[in-house]
Amino acid sequence: MTLPLEGITVVAIEQAVAAPLATRNLADLGARVIKVERTDGGDLARGYDHVVHGTGAHFVWLNRGKESLAVDLKSAQGRGVVRRLVDSADVFLQNLAPGAVERLGLGADELRCTRGELIAVNMSGFGRGGPLEQRKAYDMLIQAEAGLISITGTSDAAVKTGIPTADIAAGMYASQAVLAALLRRCRTGEGATIDVAMLDATVEWMGHALYTQMCTGAQPPRMGLSHSSIAPYDSYPTSDGEILIGVQNDRGWRALVTEVFGAPQLADDPRFATNMARVRNRHECDAVVASHTKRQTAADLDAQLAAAGVPAAQVKGLEQVLDHPQLRQRDRWRSIGTEHAPVAALLPPATFADVEARMGEVPALGQHTHSLLIESGLDAADADALLAGGVARQAERFQPTKR
Numbered sequence: 001m002t003l004p005l006e007g008i009t010v011v012a013i014e015q016a017v018a019a020p021l022a023t024r025n026l027a028d029l030g031a032r033v034i035k036v037e038r039t040d041g042g043d044l045a046r047g048y049d050h051v052v053h054g055t056g057a058h059f060v061w062l063n064r065g066k067e068s069l070a071v072d073l074k075s076a077q078g079r080g081v082v083r084r085l086v087d088s089a090d091v092f093l094q095n096l097a098p099g100a101v102e103r104l105g106l107g108a109d110e111l112r113c114t115r116g117e118l119i120a121v122n123m124s125g126f127g128r129g130g131p132l133e134q135r136k137a138y139d140m141l142i143q144a145e146a147g148l149i150s151i152t153g154t155s156d157a158a159v160k161t162g163i164p165t166a167d168i169a170a171g172m173y174a175s176q177a178v179l180a181a182l183l184r185r186c187r188t189g190e191g192a193t194i195d196v197a198m199l200d201a202t203v204e205w206m207g208h209a210l211y212t213q214m215c216t217g218a219q220p221p222r223m224g225l226s227h228s229s230i231a232p233y234d235s236y237p238t239s240d241g242e243i244l245i246g247v248q249n250d251r252g253w254r255a256l257v258t259e260v261f262g263a264p265q266l267a268d269d270p271r272f273a274t275n276m277a278r279v280r281n282r283h284e285c286d287a288v289v290a291s292h293t294k295r296q297t298a299a300d301l302d303a304q305l306a307a308a309g310v311p312a313a314q315v316k317g318l319e320q321v322l323d324h325p326q327l328r329q330r331d332r333w334r335s336i337g338t339e340h341a342p343v344a345a346l347l348p349p350a351t352f353a354d355v356e357a358r359m360g361e362v363p364a365l366g367q368h369t370h371s372l373l374i375e376s377g378l379d380a381a382d383a384d385a386l387l388a389g390g391v392a393r394q395a396e397r398f399q400p401t402k403r
Helices: 018-028 057-062 076-086 108-112 139-145 165-188 198-205 207-216 250-260 275-280 282-293 298-308 318-322 325-329 369-375 380-388
Strands: 009-013 032-037 066-071 091-094 119-124 192-197 233-238 241-246 333-336 343-346
Touching (some): 009 076, 018 032, 018 091, 018 165, 076 380, 165 192, 192 198, 198 207, 233 282, 250 275
Parallel strands (some): 032 066, 091 119, 119 192
Antiparallel strands (some): 233 241, 333 343
16 A cells, blocks of 8 residues: 555755654655755754764654755755756745745745645744744744743743644644645645744644633643643652542542542542532642552552543653553554664554555765755766765765664
8 A cells, every 4th residue: 555645745945843843744654855954064953962873863853754955055056956856846845034935036936936736835933924023933932932831830930841842833733734735736736835833833732721811811820730620630649659640520530539549428528529629629639639649559559540440640751651561562663774873763643554654764964965966957967066066965875774
């Protein structure tokens, strides 16, 4: 069976997280992704660190299955190479600074005036127009502007999320939009110009908190591991550590206190009988729960909670996640090639029953430059001249990992 996007070509001038995540999603689904990089270091994520056998962790996570073309876009020759590749592509996606692609002659309007079927995607921090259009837009800054930081953390301190949430949100919406545009093009032949802003994506993810503010006029408090609308929903002490319990309905509360705690009188206690009552009496509720959880080990309590159908979890460190039995038994890990050594990678979350995602190698900077120069219409001599003149850069190929 074929992957859904086999035969689709994407050209991306991208860096960091948001745009590379969008195109990696497309590559996993079978699209050919040509990643355009600077000759002097390439995607800046290559240099965030070198923890994955000499390659950056962000870069390995976000760039498998792509071809790397390293050219100088400041040169007319370099821009010409990219323009010719875009002219035969299905999708062009970029996340340069606002206005940069227009100055390069690669703006959506210019590209689509002769190729209406092209899908052009512009990714930015704050979107087109508005007072913040030209502002720098790193993930933490967008989390702050979107209000995410204001509700994340504890009553004592606000924090950002431990992963680049704003980048991920924008990347997911961008790949979703490309799929929708490709579907429409199959029906109508019409391409699309798509704008995805990190701010818009992150504010959308604010969800219930935003509606709480809108309808009550009250800023939702920072709750740590707790939840502003549900109780009990927090971390509770055990005899040897802690456990998370999240009771989301009254049936769950009854199961917790009768089947696990052996305290059926609490099921109909007017202070706790409904979720709204438990939220109103949160401190008393949490104290009652803690008085029972601290009598048992986390492992024993976890097993009892699972048997009773009460949502719970032990807090796992990343070392435990890497060897998570649920991932291992479901065969979710694969090996992919990187510039220096193979590394494990998770299959994409969406699993097709009839075909496995394409998880290609993570390219070295300029690994595919020479062949892409030829594909763009240059002959071998002209391609070699661009490489010799520093307009383009070719890396030595490494051997892909067999899975």
